[in-house]
Amino acid sequence: MxxxxxxxxxxxxxxxxxxxxxxxxxxxxxxxxxxxxxxxxxxxxxxxxxxxxxxxxxxxxxxxxxxxxxxxxxxxxxxxxxxxxxxxxxxxxxxxxxxxxxxxxxxxxxxxxxxxxxxxxxxxxxxxxxxxxxxxxxxxxxxxxxxxxxxxxxxxxxxxxxxxxxxxxxxxxxxxHQKFSVSQCADQYHLSPKETMVLGYLIHDASAEEIAQELGISISTLRKHCNHLYQKMGISQRIQLYEMVDSNSVE
Known part of the structure; x- marks a missing residue:
């Protein structure tokens, strides 16, 4: 006891x-x-x-x-x-x-x-x-x-x-009922610098091709970053990002 x-x-x-x-x-x-x-x-x-x-x-x-x-x-x-x-x-x-x-x-x-x-x-x-x-x-x-x-x-x-x-x-x-900025998400969910950059592009409606070109990576590498990002944030679809992240936040 x-x-x-x-x-x-x-x-x-x-x-x-x-x-x-x-x-x-x-x-x-x-x-x-x-x-x-x-x-x-x-x-x-x-x-x-x-x-x-x-x-x-x-x-x-x-x-x-x-x-x-x-x-x-x-x-x-x-x-x-x-x-x-x-x-x-x-x-x-x-x-x-x-x-x-x-x-x-x-x-x-x-x-x-x-x-x-x-x-x-x-x-x-x-x-x-x-x-x-x-x-x-x-x-x-x-x-x-x-x-x-x-x-x-x-x-x-x-x-x-x-x-x-x-x-x-x-x-x-x-x-x-709360939205976070990209930098707050990076801190909250322990995102890597590359994942944070990907999140910034995703929340501003960039296409996969545009993101890959901007970051100088292949589409398959981008998919890996997205999978890790979604996993850390506990989501499975891009649309859920809009419920979590404030696209108007100033980074």
Whole structure:
């Protein structure tokens, strides 16, 4: 069970969820604070796209590089055998080891491609939902050689899940009705300089041929930039850019 000092930390995390105005900073701050309650080696926190809840976007992490977090979305999310739990519409904290036995997990392509490469073995996840809408997922990982996460760790996340769900729901509602400049999008979604340039052309209705010519790249290379751009922003169609980006913003 939690000690009195643990409850004090838990209360401070709850306060941070509602008081830190910058949502991305809030996510990073509470993960760092959770290091005092949950033993983990790496952590990540993704949001669901406001336009497609099955698209994960805007990751922040601890001892988990942005490149690797984006690679998970690009190459490995569809291999993740726990992916289906994200879209049940339920707030739920769980250990991955509760879904499958160790020997089964270790022989999956997903484990070999992600866990083996990172040196992880155990993980703990919190799927965050509000009114059956999937809003995001926070995950914690332990290196090989350590014991599994405890049920007390699940309890800690259970104490936070409703607070996180309400905060992320309010953030999503504000994003749906808010437009960003190109530079704000670049910062918000960690776009590369080339992706930022492509976004600027796309939002001003330039054709693929015009963009490729201006940037001195092939159409196939442009498609790759567009795919990465859409993936990071959690969208699948160009028309969704007009809902997110202010074409009249001065860069």
């Amino acid at each position: 939690l000690k009195n000092s643990d409850w004090i930390i838990l209360n401070s995390i709850t306060y941070k969820i509602h008081s830190i105005s910058d949502e991305k900073q809030m996510r990073l701050s509470i993960m760092k604070r959770l290091e005092n309650l949950i033993d983990f080696d790496s952590a990540s926190f993704y949001l669901a796209s406001p336009f497609n809840e099955k698209e994960l976007t805007e990751p922040v992490g601890i001892e988990y590089s942005l490149e690797d977090m984006n690679d998970y979305v690009s190459h490995f999310k569809n291999m993740d055998y726990s992916e289906g739990l994200m879209f049940t519409g339920k707030n739920i904290a769980y250990r991955e080891s509760d879904l499958a036995e160790d020997e089964v997990r270790k022989n999956t392509d997903y484990y070999k491609a992600v866990y083996d490469v990172q040196g992880w073995h155990y993980s703990l996840h919190l799927n965050i939902c509000y009114q059956e809408q999937f809003l995001g997922v926070m995950s914690f990982f332990r290196k090989k050689g350590k014991e599994d996460f405890r049920y007390e760790d699940i309890f800690v996340l259970d104490m936070l899940k409703d607070h996180l769900a309400l905060r992320l729901y309010r953030e999503r509602e504000s994003k749906i």
